[in-house]
Amino acid sequence: xxxxxxxxxxxxxxxxxxxxxxxxxxxxxxxxxxxxxxxxxxxxxxxxxxxxxxxxxxxxxxxxxxxxxxxxxxxxxxxxxxxxxxxxxxxxxxxxxxxxxxxxxxxxxxxxxxxxxxxxxxxxxxxxxxxxxxxxxxxxxxxxxxxxxxxxxxxxxxxxxxxxxxxxxxxxxxxxxxxxxxxxxxxxxxxxxxxxxxxxxxxxxxxxxxxxxxxxxxxxxxxxxxxxxxxxxxxxxxxxxxxxxxxxxxxxxxxxxxxxxxxxxxxxx
Amino acid sequence: xxxxxxxxxxxxxxxxxxxxxxxxxxxxxxxxxxxxxxxxxxxxxxxxxxxxxxxxxxxxxxxxxxxxxxxxxxxxxxxxxxxxxxxxxxxxxxxxxxxxxxxxxxxxxxxxxxxxxxxxxxxxxxxxxxxxxxxxxxxxxxxxxxxxxxxxxxxxxxxxxxxxxxxxxxxxxxxxxxxxxxxxxxxxxxxxxxxxxxxxxxxxxxxxxxxxxxxxxxxxxxxxxxxxxxxxxxxxxxxxxxxxxxxxxxxxx
Numbered sequence: 001x002x003x004x005x006x007x008x009x010x011x012x013x014x015x016x017x018x019x020x021x022x023x024x025x026x027x028x029x030x031x032x033x034x035x036x037x038x039x040x041x042x043x044x045x046x047x048x049x050x051x052x053x054x055x056x057x058x059x060x061x062x063x064x065x066x067x068x069x070x071x072x073x074x075x076x077x078x079x080x081x082x083x084x085x086x087x088x089x090x091x092x093x094x095x096x097x098x099x100x101x102x103x104x105x106x107x108x109x110x111x112x113x114x115x116x117x118x119x120x121x122x123x124x125x126x127x128x129x130x131x132x133x134x135x136x137x138x139x140x141x142x143x144x145x146x147x148x149x150x151x152x153x154x155x156x157x158x159x160x161x162x163x164x165x166x167x168x169x170x171x172x173x174x175x176x177x178x179x180x181x182x183x184x185x186x187x188x189x190x191x192x193x194x195x196x197x198x199x200x201x202x203x204x205x206x207x208x209x210x211x212x213x214x215x216x217x218x219x220x221x222x223x224x225x226x227x228x229x230x231x232x233x234x235x236x237x238x239x240x241x242x243x244x245x246x247x248x249x250x251x252x253x254x255x256x257x258x259x260x261x262x263x264x265x266x267x268x269x
Numbered sequence: 270x271x272x273x274x275x276x277x278x279x280x281x282x283x284x285x286x287x288x289x290x291x292x293x294x295x296x297x298x299x300x301x302x303x304x305x306x307x308x309x310x311x312x313x314x315x316x317x318x319x320x321x322x323x324x325x326x327x328x329x330x331x332x333x334x335x336x337x338x339x340x341x342x343x344x345x346x347x348x349x350x351x352x353x354x355x356x357x358x359x360x361x362x363x364x365x366x367x368x369x370x371x372x373x374x375x376x377x378x379x380x381x382x383x384x385x386x387x388x389x390x391x392x393x394x395x396x397x398x399x400x401x402x403x404x405x406x407x408x409x410x411x412x413x414x415x416x417x418x419x420x421x422x423x424x425x426x427x428x429x430x431x432x433x434x435x436x437x438x439x440x441x442x443x444x445x446x447x448x449x450x451x452x453x454x455x456x457x458x459x460x461x462x463x464x465x466x467x468x469x470x471x472x473x474x475x476x477x478x479x480x481x482x483x484x485x486x487x488x489x490x491x492x493x494x495x496x497x498x499x500x501x502x503x504x505x506x507x508x509x510x511x512x513x514x515x516x517x518x519x520x521x522x
Contacts, residue, residue, distance in 0.1 A: 043449060044449055047329075049321075049329075050482065051320075051321040051481055051482050052321045052325030055311075055318045055321040056322075058311065058314065059311060059318070062310065062311065062312055088482070088486050091314055193314075194312035194313025197312075
């Protein structure tokens with residue numbers, strides 16, 4: 001009996017070791033593109049379990065987020081398969097629209113194309129045009145398309161009231177676009193269900209609030225000294241501030257020629 | 270009637286004693302509980318993930334139980350010759366087939382209800398209310414399994430368990446692909462289109478029992494369509510059992 005237990009333990013240990021070695025080898029070897037069967041084949045073989053199949057594809061897509069920069073990142077293709085199998089599953093469109101420009105700025109065209117497909121083919125979901133509006137506003141600085149897609153989002157069934165408020169007031173604020181951007185991120189934070197999007201929105205809100213705070217400090221400096229600060233640290237030197245707040249994205253704050261506070265671009269390259 | 274009830278009870282006890290049932294059920298229950306973890310990594314789509322995978326799990330494991338238990342139901346008794354003992358009693362072959370059907374159907378329904386309880390528990394834990402919309406989907410799934418119970422009993426009257434399993438699995442795939450096949454062959458030649466159309470109306474169309482998408486997206490299911498589906502299931506079960514009785518009567522023991 002003892003011999004049987006010992007032998008079983010040795011065999012299981014060998015199996016576990018071989019699995020570990022296999023994982024190490026897999027990490028070092030070249031990644032190959034994942035093959036996804038065409039939707040028509042999946043539809044015929046999934047026994048009518050289309051929503052379960054798309055759920056699994058979605059879970060797989062999320063795991064690929066880290067490798068989105070790679071040559072084999074298959075977000076657009078995965079979303080097309082999801083749409084063919086389960087057109088009502090709209091969240092992958094919205095999520096891809098928001099996340100792709102953040103993680104892979106060279107694939108913004110993909111994000112916009114995905115969003116437009118989602119607006120056309122997925123079940124009505126205010127998040128798709130809304131997240132597309134955010135991309136147009138923050139990344140492409142395209143106010144025309146931002147306003148257009150905010151209006152589409154506001155008109156979509158189920159859109160929350162604060163989305164309608166943002167859409168109605170876009171462009172109407174007298175302050176610079178920072179307040180508009182902040183309101184967009186606040187409404188996104190209040191209405192998002194997943195922690196990743198809420199965390200991202202929260203960081204943007206803090207980022208903008210710090211910029212607004214530093215702008216007020218720069219105005220106070222100009223009032224005190226007579227001209228605008230040349231360097232951000234002048235605000236500390238002149239005892240306007242105790243210290244420069246830390247940006248949640250780790251960006252450095254600078255003063256431009258006009259004396260306004262800026263940072264490096266929000267989207268990290 | 271009494272004979273049917275006795276045979277059904279014995280079949281139920283026999284299938285519930287089968288160890289493979291408990292192995293499959295354990296995996297099913299673990300899978301349903303595992304959907305909680307899958308939901309937690311879905312970035313806000315947890316309810317959808319749990320519903321879609323939970324209902325899919327109940328369906329797949331229920332079908333596995335149906336096919337594995339049913340494929341050898343009659344054949345085993347014929348091989349072990351225990352059926353001869355039953356046939357020597359004043360019990361008609363019709364009563365044997367009907368009794369076997371109700372016995373196996375009860376086991377399958379019981380297993381499905383167990384999985385449903387776990388699923389409802391998982392959903393209740395997540396959404397803090399009773400997920401009533403899934404009950405209709407599971408009811409229709411049980412009816413679909415009823416068709417398969419009748420089907421495997423029919424197959425087991427003339428074929429070995431392995432062949433019965435293969436026929437049942439093929440029927441499962443074809444039954445869910447009929448709509449696609451029908452649409453795809455509309456533009457084919459007259460002969461092929463009519464053959465496919467004939468098969469479309471005769472073969473069990475299993476997609477009509479699939480309302481899982483309605484449950485996930487909370488869209489209403491027309492009452493008339495439910496009535497038609499239930500009637501379809503009852504009629505098809507009756508037809509398959511009748512066929513099984515005819516085949517069983519022709520066998521000589």
